[in-house]
Amino acid sequence: MTNVEEVHLPTLQALQEYNLGDRLHTVFTQAESNDNLVFTKQDPTKIKIINDADHNMTIQVKEVPGLGKRPMNRPTVPGTNERVTDDKVEQVKKNNPFVKPEPELTLVSDLCGSYRLILNKFPNTEHHFLMVTKQFEQQDTLLRPLELQLMRSILSKLNNHVGVDATGDPFKKDRYFAFFNSGPESGYSQFHKHVQFMKLPADFPLYQDRVVSNADYFIPNELKSDKRPLFNKDAGFKHFILKMPTVGKEVKDTEEERESLAILYMYLVKRVLNIFRELDVEFSKISYNFIMTDTWMMIVPRKAAHYQGVWQNSLGYMGLFGGKNEEVLKKYNDLGYIEVLKGCGFEQEEDEDKVVYNEYGY
Ligand code: AMP
Numbered sequence: 001m002t003n004v005e006e007v008h009l010p011t012l013q014a015l016q017e018y019n020l021g022d023r024l025h026t027v028f029t030q031a032e033s034n035d036n037l038v039f040t041k042q043d044p045t046k047i048k049i050i051n052d053a054d055h056n057m058t059i060q061v062k063e064v065p066g067l068g069k070r071p072m073n074r075p076t077v078p079g080t081n082e083r084v085t086d087d088k089v090e091q092v093k094k095n096n097p098f099v100k101p102e103p104e105l106t107l108v109s110d111l112c113g114s115y116r117l118i119l120n121k122f123p124n125t126e127h128h129f130l131m132v133t134k135q136f137e138q139q140d141t142l143l144r145p146l147e148l149q150l151m152r153s154i155l156s157k158l159n160n161h162v163g164v165d166a167t168g169d170p171f172k173k174d175r176y177f178a179f180f181n182s183g184p185e186s187g188y189s190q191f192h193k194h195v196q197f198m199k200l201p202a203d204f205p206l207y208q209d210r211v212v213s214n215a216d217y218f219i220p221n222e223l224k225s226d227k228r229p230l231f232n233k234d235a236g237f238k239h240f241i242l243k244m245p246t247v248g249k250e251v252k253d254t255e256e257e258r259e260s261l262a263i264l265y266m267y268l269v270k271r272v273l274n275i276f277r278e279l280d281v282e283f284s285k286i287s288y289n290f291i292m293t294d295t296w297m298m299i300v301p302r303k304a305a306h307y308q309g310v311w312q313n314s315l316g317y318m319g320l321f322g323g324k325n326e327e328v329l330k331k332y333n334d335l336g337y338i339e340v341l342k343g344c345g346f347e348q349e350e351d352e353d354k355v356v357y358n359e360y361g362y
Contacts, residue, residue, distance in 0.1 A: 008110040012254060015111065015153055021161030027107050028127050031119055036104040038066045038122045047201075055338050056234040057207045061321045061329060066122035068324030071097070074139075074191045076184050078305035083284070084184075089138070089191075097121070098132040098192040110134075112146065117154075120196065124315070124322055127174075130194045137193040140183055142269065143290070145262035149254065151178040151195055152244065152261065155294050158197070174199040175293070179314035183287025187305045187313030187344070198315075206318065207232045208241050212296045217245045219260075220267045222359045229268065233353060236338050237345040239317060240271050241298045261297075265290070268299035274357040275301045275346055289314035300345055307343030308335055316341050 007023065009015045031037050048061040073095045075088035082088075093099075101118040107129060108117040114135070120128040131150060143151075158176045180195045181188040200206070211230045220242060221227040229240035242264045245251045251260050272288045275281075287302040291314050300317045310331055315322065321337060323329040332340060349355055 006109045007107065009108055010110065010113060012112065012149065012153060015150070016157065018157075019161075020107070020117075020154065020157045023107055024127050024129065024158070027105070028119060031104050032126075034104065036102065036121070037119065038069050039126070040065050041126075049201075050337075052338065054234065055236055056210075056232050057319050057338070058205045059319045059321060059337050060201055060204065061323075061332065061337075063325065063329060064124050064322035065324060066124070067322055070122035070189055071095070072189050073097070074184075074188065078185050078187075081282075084138075084140075092191045093136055096136065096190075096192050098130075098190065098194060099136060101132070112150065115147075115150065124320075125198060125201075128196065128198045130196050132192060132194045139181070139188055139191050139193050141193060143180060143195075143265060145258045147195065148261040148265055148292075149258040151292050152257070152294070154178070154197060155292065158199075159294050176200070177318065178292045179318075180290040181313045182290065183285070183302065185285055185287035185302045185305045185344075186289055187302070187311060196314075200318075201320075204319070206293070207235065208291075208293070208296055208298055211241055212243045215243050217243045217250045219263060222357060229271065231348075231352065233348070235341075236348055237300065237317070237341045238275065238348055238352070239298055239300045239345070240268055241296050242268065243296050244292075264297060268297065270359055271357060272299060272301040274359060274361075277361070278357070279346065289317055291318060302345055304344045307340045310335065310340050312340060312344040317345075 009018055032039060042062050046063065050059040052059055073092055075084045075092050076082040101116060105119040105121060106116065107119065111117060114133060116132050116134055118130050118132060120130055155176050155178055158174065176197055176199045178195055178197050211232050215230060218227055220229055229242050231239055231241060244264065245257065245260050247254060247257050251257045272286060276283060276286050281303055289300040289302060291298045305311060310328065321332055323332060
């Protein structure tokens with residue numbers, strides 16, 4: 001059965017007024033029952049939660065068989081010195097699943113003129129979806145201010161959504177986050193520009209929430225030690241977190257919000273550039289994972305898409321580890337979860353809190 005209804009949300013206001021939570025639930029349920037998704041519901045008893053006190057981080061480990069089935073459509077193989085050539089980009093465009101997404105997976109056909117919202121065909125968890133550009137754009141381009149604002153608006157819509165189930169009982173409120181894997185070593189599988197949205201496991205503590213819990217919103221300034229991005233000093237891998245402003249409090253309206261989000265994001269991207277330059281890593285390899293929740297944004301510089309054969313994207317840096325089979329899960333366990341994150345990212349310095357990056361020195 002095809003989901004014929006098309007949803008068009010031409011403005012940010014239209015998105016804010018739309019019941020995206022109900023739409024997501026309806027389209028996902030329909031796609032799942034019609035076998036339009038490659039999704040295996042996890043047996044909750046097989047999902048492992050680890051409280052890693054040494055790294056001050058909670059970890060979830062589960063098997064996601066769909067990971068072994070999703071297609072790879074990117075111009076270069078990570079870990080090589082391959083260049084993105086026009087020919088390779090043309091090839092990617094031919095196999096591109098996001099230019100004409102399946103109608104059964106489409107949540108919103110038009111968002112602010114340039115975007116679509118579609119279900120992830122190989123979801124990591126239920127209701128996993130993507131924001132994709134309508135026209136082909138490379139994944140290795142920066143997020144635009146509007147894209148950042150759409151991410152935040154979608155998150156706040158979904159996080160404030162209370163739906164009802166078939167019996168009329170309200171759903172438990174979910175908490176979503178958004179992530180963007182950018183650069184050849186960030187762990188992406190598709191080269192067409194996309195941001196992903198996923199819900200957190202219920203009652204899952206995030207180290208980032210703890211890190212920002214006592215902080216006020218501020219515009220970062222490298223020269224002031226109390227105005228540098230925040231991080232979990234026990235995590236072992238470099239990452240940088242900034243609290244976002246609230247409309248009506250630190251910023252007056254959505255226009256100011258958009259400008260602030262862009263300033264914060266560009267500051268974090270600049271950090272990634274600093275690290276690549278200071279550690280003398282080839283600039284063509286510039287890669288990072290960018291993650292946003294309703295209250296903060298975080299960047300993780302990435303030097304490798306995999307470590308000892310284990311693939312990693314943004315999710316591990318949220319503490320969420322998925323493996324396509326038991327063998328991969330065993331490998332994670334044998335290598336150590338944090339070791340994989342350090343191996344794919346950059347290790348923190350012993351005095352990371354004292355490091356001052358030369359932000360203008362290129
Ligand atoms: P990434 O691996 O970060 O590049 O994210 C791309 C996502 O697109 C993956 O999680 C895939 O599961 C998903 N994907 C691949 N093919 C399709 C498709 N035809 N429709 C929707 N999502 C897809």
